Amino acid sequence: MLKVNNVTKRFGGLVAVSSVDLEVNEKEIVSLIGPNGAGKTTLFAMVAGFLKADEGKVDFENASVLGMRPHQICKLGMVRTFQITQPFAGLTTLENIMVGAYSNTSETDLARTKAEEVAEVVGMTSLLNQGADGLTVAGRKRLELARALATDPKLLLLDEVMAGLNPTEIDDIVTVIKGIRDRGVTIFLIEHVMKAVMNLSDRTYVLNDGKLIASGTPSSVAEDPQVIEAYLGHGAAEAMAEGA
Amino acid sequence: MTNFRNHLYFLLLGALALIVLPYFISSRFYIDVLTLIFFTAYLGQSWNILGGYAGQFSFGGVMFFGTGAYVSSILLTTFGFPPIFGIFLAILGGAFLGLIVGYMSFRSGLKGSYFALITLAFAELLRVLANSVEFTGGGVGLFLTYAPGLSNLQFESPVGFYYFALILMFISIAIVYWLESSRFGAQLVAIRENEDAAEALGINTLKCKIYAIMIMGAMGGAAGTFYAQKYLYLDPPIAYSIHLSVEMLLVTIVGGMGTIFGPLVGAFVLHTVNEIARHFIDTPGLSLIVYGLILIIIIGYLPNGLIGAFKKKEKKSDSTSLDKKTSRGDS
Numbered sequence: 001m002l003k004v005n006n007v008t009k010r011f012g013g014l015v016a017v018s019s020v021d022l023e024v025n026e027k028e029i030v031s032l033i034g035p036n037g038a039g040k041t042t043l044f045a046m047v048a049g050f051l052k053a054d055e056g057k058v059d060f061e062n063a064s065v066l067g068m069r070p071h072q073i074c075k076l077g078m079v080r081t082f083q084i085t086q087p088f089a090g091l092t093t094l095e096n097i098m099v100g101a102y103s104n105t106s107e108t109d110l111a112r113t114k115a116e117e118v119a120e121v122v123g124m125t126s127l128l129n130q131g132a133d134g135l136t137v138a139g140r141k142r143l144e145l146a147r148a149l150a151t152d153p154k155l156l157l158l159d160e161v162m163a164g165l166n167p168t169e170i171d172d173i174v175t176v177i178k179g180i181r182d183r184g185v186t187i188f189l190i191e192h193v194m195k196a197v198m199n200l201s202d203r204t205y206v207l208n209d210g211k212l213i214a215s216g217t218p219s220s221v222a223e224d225p226q227v228i229e230a231y232l233g234h235g236a237a238e239a240m241a242e243g244a
Numbered sequence: 245m246t247n248f249r250n251h252l253y254f255l256l257l258g259a260l261a262l263i264v265l266p267y268f269i270s271s272r273f274y275i276d277v278l279t280l281i282f283f284t285a286y287l288g289q290s291w292n293i294l295g296g297y298a299g300q301f302s303f304g305g306v307m308f309f310g311t312g313a314y315v316s317s318i319l320l321t322t323f324g325f326p327p328i329f330g331i332f333l334a335i336l337g338g339a340f341l342g343l344i345v346g347y348m349s350f351r352s353g354l355k356g357s358y359f360a361l362i363t364l365a366f367a368e369l370l371r372v373l374a375n376s377v378e379f380t381g382g383g384v385g386l387f388l389t390y391a392p393g394l395s396n397l398q399f400e401s402p403v404g405f406y407y408f409a410l411i412l413m414f415i416s417i418a419i420v421y422w423l424e425s426s427r428f429g430a431q432l433v434a435i436r437e438n439e440d441a442a443e444a445l446g447i448n449t450l451k452c453k454i455y456a457i458m459i460m461g462a463m464g465g466a467a468g469t470f471y472a473q474k475y476l477y478l479d480p481p482i483a484y485s486i487h488l489s490v491e492m493l494l495v496t497i498v499g500g501m502g503t504i505f506g507p508l509v510g511a512f513v514l515h516t517v518n519e520i521a522r523h524f525i526d527t528p529g530l531s532l533i534v535y536g537l538i539l540i541i542i543i544g545y546l547p548n549g550l551i552g553a554f555k556k557k558e559k560k561s562d563s564t565s566l567d568k569k570t571s572r573g574d575s
């Protein structure tokens with residue numbers, strides 16, 4: 001469904017993403033892990049049309065999306081969320097989700113119905129009329145998810161939707177994500193919370209210093225010495241231990 | 245929105261009151277002041293669509309007004325083309341100018357103060373251009389003949405212009421009322437609140453912003469025809485005056501950006517304050533100072549304008565757009 005081929009991105013002298021190849025198949029939940037600064041968000045930004053790749057190819061459903069603008073890619077069915085949440089702060093939760101829903105309809109009533117449905121799926125029904133700027137971190141993360149889901153994507157790119165959440169909130173959102181997959185949406189997610197990665201993913205890619213250093217099932221990846229080193233090097237050994 | 249619908253009855257009454265008002269006012273002065281209030285509210289509303297809803301502040305809004313004024317006036321003086329049709333070409337001219345300015349600035353990603361300045365530059369450029377070419381009458385200006393009649397959009401009585409301005413204002417309110425409940429309006433607001441997120445969610449932000457500035461341009465164009473037919477004289481400093489650019493953003497900011505009635509409320513309050521200050525203060529220049537002080541107070545203490553302040557009282561938890569813009573912190 002998504003094929004990333006030999007993609008590279010440089011920021012000045014820094015090679016943020018270096019010749020990365022990866023693939024996401026339909027109905028899968030694939031995760032992308034790696035230490036901070038590994039280039040995960042940059043990779044998502046290229047895939048979703050927010051950044052231009054310096055080299056390489058990005059194909060979605062066998063057609064190149066390189067050079068397309070984000071709204072066009074969204075229309076094709078691939079939508080991203082933001083690690084640093086980007087709510088429409090002046091609007092309510094409902095209005096935020098409706099913006100996503102409007103991508104498939106121009107009817108206000110239909111958009112509202114769709115938004116309410118999606119809010120139900122992500123568990124935000126009671127927050128619908130609350131201002132988005134008043135939401136907690138967990139609320140904002142859910143809102144990112146909800147808005148993206150409201151566009152009826154085929155592939156969801158989730159960038160650290162669990163960062164900053166407490167264990168209960170994480171369990172909740174893991175359930176939500178599984179639910180979304182069961183509705184037929186393919187999911188590609190960046191995550192730091194290893195327990196969730198283990199629990200959710202069919203396959204995992206590990207990025208370090210812009211390069212893919214491992215891929216496979218979550219448990220095989222967790223035992224990969226290169227991966228452990230990458231994490232140890234960045235002082236995240238505990239995270240791995242918790243996950244494995 | 246629902247709130248607004250509930251008040252529809254009340255609003256229709258208000259509209260009716262404005263329609264019958266001239267029958268109760270014999271003073272030409274008050275009719276003229278009200279006409280000017282509607283006219284400024286209308287221009288403010290055009291600024292509001294791009295600035296208040298789409299969040300793209302322009303500082304050269306007068307360019308559409310001036311261009312519209314020249315389009316219908318030149319058509320009239322050169323070809324005898326009746327302004328009642330000329331106004332539609334003025335609207336087209338304004339929209340087309342909006343397309344050009346919007347395409348050039350939004351496509352190259354201009355935002356915030358850069359966009360504001362580029363609109364100012366366009367307005368100035370047009371002023372200089374209008375001064376140096378012949379078909380605008382150059383610095384001498386264009387004189388229109390006084391020939392009252394509907395086809396000329398000229399009226400013997402000031403009440404005629406009162407209704408002309410009132411109709412323009414009603415139309416502008418209808419446009420914004422439609423925006424409030426339409427997808428396009430929601431998309432503009434999404435762009436205002438967070439352009440990246442808007443784009444990620446499938447909104448063609450470039451196209452939406454260009455449409456918004458074209459609507460602003462179209463509205464400004466009609467205002468130009470109105471002005472030319474009312475005052476019968478046009479020259480570059482009038483057509484492209486910075487003062488008018490400022491006034492349309494001022495009435496909107498004072499009244500409340502991104503609200504249906506902000507521009508009207510702002511225009512009413514500012515014109516009233518201005519008239520009162522002029523009436524009671526004889527020392528030259530002092531009335532301007534008082535006017536300025538009141539402006540500072542309103543803008544300084546009511547960041548969401550008068551309507552925002554009123555809404556806050558009504559519903560304490562409800563915060564409004566400018567607050568959010570400054571407090572758009574992230575997790």
Ligand SMILES: Nc1ncnc2c1ncn2[C@@H]1O[C@H](COP(=O)(O)OP(=O)(O)O)[C@@H](O)[C@H]1O
Binds near residue numbers: 014034036041
């Ligand atoms: N717009 C940018 N300009 C310059 N450097 C950037 C930019 N975006 C990211 N980087 C750098 O690229 C590297 C990868 O960043 P990022 O993709 O955010 O990592 P991750 O999401 O894996 O934590 C980091 O070193 C970061 O500082």
Ligand SMILES: [Mg+2]
Binds near residue numbers: 041042083
């Ligand atoms: Mg990141």
